[in-house]
Amino acid sequence: MIGLSLYYKVMLGTALLGGMAGVAGTFAVLRKRSLVGDMLAHTALPGVCVAFMVLGTRSMIGLSVGALISGLIAIAMMTVVVRWTRTKEDAAIGIMLSTFFGLGIVLLTDIQHSEHTGNQSGLDSYIFGEPGNMLTSDLITLAAIAVVVLLLVFALFKEFKLVSFDSDFALSQGWPIAWLDYVMMAAVAVVTIVGLPIVGVILMAAMIILPAATARLWTNRLHTMVLLASMFGVAAGVLGTWLGRGLPAGPAIVLVAASIFYLSLLFAPQRGIVSRLWGESQLRIRIAREHMLRSLYEIVETQLPEIPPVKLATLQQYRHWRPWLLKWLLDRCEANELLYETDDAITLTPLGVRRAAEVTKTHRMWELYMLEYAGVAPRQADKAADHVEHMLPESLLLELETKLKEQGRLPTGLDALPESPHALAGDGEHGSSGGPR
Amino acid sequence: MSTLLMASELWHADGLWIIAIGALTNTACALVGCFLVLRRMSMMGDALSHSVLAGLAVAFAMTQSYSIVPLFIGAIAAGLLTTFLTQTLHQYARVPSDASMGVVFTSMFALGVIIIKKFVTGVHFDIACVYEGALGLTPFFTREIAGREIPLAVLTIAPVLLLNIGVLSLLWKEWKVSSFDPALATTMGFSATLLHYVLMALVALTTVASFEAVGSILVVAMLIVPAATAHQLSDRLAPMVIVAAAVAVLSSFLGYVIAEYRNTNYAAMMTVVAGALYALAVVFSPRHGLLTTLWKNIQLSLRVVKEDLLAMLYRVEELEAAQPLTPAAAREALGGGWLPLVAAKMLQRRGRIRLENNAVQLTKKGRTAARKLVRSHRLWETYLVEYLGLPLDHIHEPAHRVEHFIDERIRGKLEEELDASAGDPHGREIPE
Numbered sequence: 001m002i003g004l005s006l007y008y009k010v011m012l013g014t015a016l017l018g019g020m021a022g023v024a025g026t027f028a029v030l031r032k033r034s035l036v037g038d039m040l041a042h043t044a045l046p047g048v049c050v051a052f053m054v055l056g057t058r059s060m061i062g063l064s065v066g067a068l069i070s071g072l073i074a075i076a077m078m079t080v081v082v083r084w085t086r087t088k089e090d091a092a093i094g095i096m097l098s099t100f101f102g103l104g105i106v107l108l109t110d111i112q113h114s115e116h117t118g119n120q121s122g123l124d125s126y127i128f129g130e131p132g133n134m135l136t137s138d139l140i141t142l143a144a145i146a147v148v149v150l151l152l153v154f155a156l157f158k159e160f161k162l163v164s165f166d167s168d169f170a171l172s173q174g175w176p177i178a179w180l181d182y183v184m185m186a187a188v189a190v191v192t193i194v195g196l197p198i199v200g201v202i203l204m205a206a207m208i209i210l211p212a213a214t215a216r217l218w219t220n221r222l223h224t225m226v227l228l229a230s231m232f233g234v235a236a237g238v239l240g241t242w243l244g245r246g247l248p249a250g251p252a253i254v255l256v257a258a259s260i261f262y263l264s265l266l267f268a269p270q271r272g273i274v275s276r277l278w279g280e281s282q283l284r285i286r287i288a289r290e291h292m293l294r295s296l297y298e299i300v301e302t303q304l305p306e307i308p309p310v311k312l313a314t315l316q317q318y319r320h321w322r323p324w325l326l327k328w329l330l331d332r333c334e335a336n337e338l339l340y341e342t343d344d345a346i347t348l349t350p351l352g353v354r355r356a357a358e359v360t361k362t363h364r365m366w367e368l369y370m371l372e373y374a375g376v377a378p379r380q381a382d383k384a385a386d387h388v389e390h391m392l393p394e395s396l397l398l399e400l401e402t403k404l405k406e407q408g409r410l411p412t413g414l415d416a417l418p419e420s421p422h423a424l425a426g427d428g429e430h431g432s433s434g435g436p437r
Numbered sequence: 438m439s440t441l442l443m444a445s446e447l448w449h450a451d452g453l454w455i456i457a458i459g460a461l462t463n464t465a466c467a468l469v470g471c472f473l474v475l476r477r478m479s480m481m482g483d484a485l486s487h488s489v490l491a492g493l494a495v496a497f498a499m500t501q502s503y504s505i506v507p508l509f510i511g512a513i514a515a516g517l518l519t520t521f522l523t524q525t526l527h528q529y530a531r532v533p534s535d536a537s538m539g540v541v542f543t544s545m546f547a548l549g550v551i552i553i554k555k556f557v558t559g560v561h562f563d564i565a566c567v568y569e570g571a572l573g574l575t576p577f578f579t580r581e582i583a584g585r586e587i588p589l590a591v592l593t594i595a596p597v598l599l600l601n602i603g604v605l606s607l608l609w610k611e612w613k614v615s616s617f618d619p620a621l622a623t624t625m626g627f628s629a630t631l632l633h634y635v636l637m638a639l640v641a642l643t644t645v646a647s648f649e650a651v652g653s654i655l656v657v658a659m660l661i662v663p664a665a666t667a668h669q670l671s672d673r674l675a676p677m678v679i680v681a682a683a684v685a686v687l688s689s690f691l692g693y694v695i696a697e698y699r700n701t702n703y704a705a706m707m708t709v710v711a712g713a714l715y716a717l718a719v720v721f722s723p724r725h726g727l728l729t730t731l732w733k734n735i736q737l738s739l740r741v742v743k744e745d746l747l748a749m750l751y752r753v754e755e756l757e758a759a760q761p762l763t764p765a766a767a768r769e770a771l772g773g774g775w776l777p778l779v780a781a782k783m784l785q786r787r788g789r790i791r792l793e794n795n796a797v798q799l800t801k802k803g804r805t806a807a808r809k810l811v812r813s814h815r816l817w818e819t820y821l822v823e824y825l826g827l828p829l830d831h832i833h834e835p836a837h838r839v840e841h842f843i844d845e846r847i848r849g850k851l852e853e854e855l856d857a858s859a860g861d862p863h864g865r866e867i868p869e
Binding site: 029032033034035037038081084085086087088090091092093094095097098099101102103104105106109110113202203205206208209210212213216217247248250251252254255257258261262265271273276 | 474477478479480482483487526529530531532533534535536537538539540543544546547548550551554555654655657658660661662664665668669699700701702704705706707708709711712715719725727730
């Protein structure tokens with residue numbers, strides 16, 4: 001490790017930092033304390049300055065202890081303010097963050113004025129970050145702290161999990177959640193403070209939040225989230241150092257982490273925007289298709305088992321359609337052999353009749369259910385059923401069917417559907433009101 | 438201090454400009470800050486003051502100059518984008534709201550830094566300046582207006598301050614309602630969302646106008662601290678806004694004086710002063726201060742102990758055979774510490790109790806007061822049994838706690854509902 005060039009030292013150091021920031025950040029994000037990292041990063045500055053004034057040297061451990069102390073003082077003061085005054089938590093965080101940082105700048109100016117040797121630049125790195133200063137001893141400190149944080153999380157995993165997801169339950173089970181919270185926040189504090197001289201104030205706050213928030217998009221399980229967050233953190237460190245040659249390293253690392261976040265936001269399997277839009281459009285299409293089949297069925301219903309062709313114009317009048325959607329749906333159903341189109345008419349195939357009958361049956365069962373059980377007025381039932389019928393789970397349908405059967409109100413066989421409890425469009429009323437949208 | 442304030446080198450023209458610029462900036466921030474604090478969105482101030490850097494950087498990179506209009510447009514765009522993204526991430530991707538804010542502003546800040554380093558060449562742009570500002574240098578960059586040299590910073594921030602005042606007075610009622618009750622605002626027909634975006638645009642504009650002069654720490658501090666200070670001191674919106682502005686101006690003045698005296702960064706010192714003013718308000722605020730709260734708590738504890746002592750003496754008198762109460766025993770029964778001592782002293786001075794042969798005795802006046810308390814206590818016990826059906830061993834504790842807060846009115850109601858002559862559930866007499 002001693003023989004590593006600075007470039008690889010920086011890469012290793014930022015990877016270590018990203019990894020442990022991901023682990024600690026997971027709990028900060030889940031506990032809705034993301035901005036605590038931001039606050040700690042800012043409030044550390046006066047402690048760094050005082051430690052430097054007292055020690056007279058720039059040793060990472062000494063300055064970090066100073067930073068930790070002033071960060072903890074800020075947290076304590078914030079707690080007091082929130083508990084005893086009418087200042088709310090958000091304002092309290094902002095107040096501590098800005099005034100401590102202002103005090104830090106004052107002290108920093110004092111140090112710069114009293115400095116003769118001119119090596120105060122080392123303290124500036126606590127604001128802006130200076131990965132290039134990475135020493136082998138810093139790497140060893142980082143590694144040691146990473147091990148401690150990992151051991152802590154490993155040892156208290158179950159407790160942290162409980163506190164993160166259901167602190168009220170944890171409290172009722174007699175867990176000391178205040179202490180667990182403190183330990184969690186202390187882990188965040190330690191990671192934040194060792195990271196400060198490497199990536200700087202703002203970007204350290206980002207390292208706590210970004211990998212964890214990214215991981216949250218990918219999984220609902222805590223251990224997977226911890227693993228993913230640390231992987232994203234490591235990736236941000238390595239890629240940021242690699243891609244960011246010639247750029248300030250801190251911002252480059254954060255931009256990589258942010259890119260991973262935004263990509264995940266688009267493409268994550270369940271919470272990603274693309275998959276959610278896809279799921280939503282699938283549902284819309286299914287609903288429209290079921291509406292179309294039901295309309296066709298209701299138009300031809302009286303003439304069954306004959307299957308007469310339905311004029312396109314009749315179908316268009318029956319309810320409101322978007323023309324392109326109707327065309328596309330008809331084509332798709334034709335491809336599935338549910339119907340065939342001639343010039344201006346549509347004919348259901350026997351398979352199509354069966355499908356359409358199933359759909360209509362669900363709709364009418366649901367209408368009946370709502371009339372009987374939920375006391376919905378007949379004219380409303382059709383619309384309400386339109387909204388809900390597509391989302392009914394299979395099990396509920398079965399239950400409903402048995403219930404209706406028990407009461408002897410479910411006609412057997414699909415050819416004999418329950419009568420629609422309201423007038424159909426063919427009778428003049430439904431269509432003129434525009435139909436359900 | 439007076440000699441310090443008189444020192445002539447403190448009051449040169451540049452110094453006055455610094456105070457003026459500080460005061461203008463701080464007031465502009467404090468005005469919009471009041472609404473951030475009331476809406477519990479203070480950290481949006483922090484977020485915006487960082488993320489506008491991206492807008493600034495893009496404007497810089499595109500114009501390669503320091504002209505103010507593109508900068509303002511860039512900042513407002515960045516501010517609105519931050520607001521929109523934060524809200525969208527929270528609503529549609531279910532990222533917790535604090536994390537979504539953190540994600541958006543840090544990534545935009547990083548983007549801003551990179552753009553500046555990579556694409557801005559013509560303009561000197563110091564990242565340190567983003568944090569600390571260069572208030573000390575502002576008097577040196579001037580433009581001549583009507584024959585006078587006016588610092589550019591004044592020309593930047595004064596219109597923004599006027600704009601803030603203007604929008605504030607125009608939308609006063611709307612913002613007031615939507616800050617305290619967004620749902621009501623929506624039902625009254627003005628969109629809380631639109632007002633929110635207008636506020637965010639103003640914050641972004643104010644932030645960027647203040648940036649060069651005072652840097653982001655002072656901006657964040659001035660958005661939050663004066664408003665929070667004023668919130669400690671007043672219960673109404675209009676006084677709160679005025680107090681916040683006063684705190685902002687005072688921070689600028691005192692910050693300048695101390696910074697000059699200590700030869701340090703003006704903006705940072707103003708921040709520290711604002712923090713100190715907040716601390717003073719927290720401790721000494723007449724209605725909500727820590728001292729007031731402490732004093733009220735002590736008063737309440739004293740009253741409770743005094744009343745407990747009176748009631749205890751009454752009960753001792755009631756059990757005629759019992760030993761008289763010694764001061765030491767009484768003190769122990771009341772939980773020890775200094776409160777019983779003070780309480781006993783006060784009762785003695787007011788002629789409610791007296792000390793005879795090492796025994797505490799009620800006076801006539803004390804007995805009257807004690808009888809009322811015991812009556813409240815036993816009426817309450819009766820009420821708990823008859824109306825709530827609590828078992829006998831569960832009623833003393835609640836009655837013991839509540840007896841201090843039963844006034845004439847409630848006692849009258851209890852008397853109407855209950856039959857006092859029948860005695861309390863333990864079979865003891867309910868005194869008149």
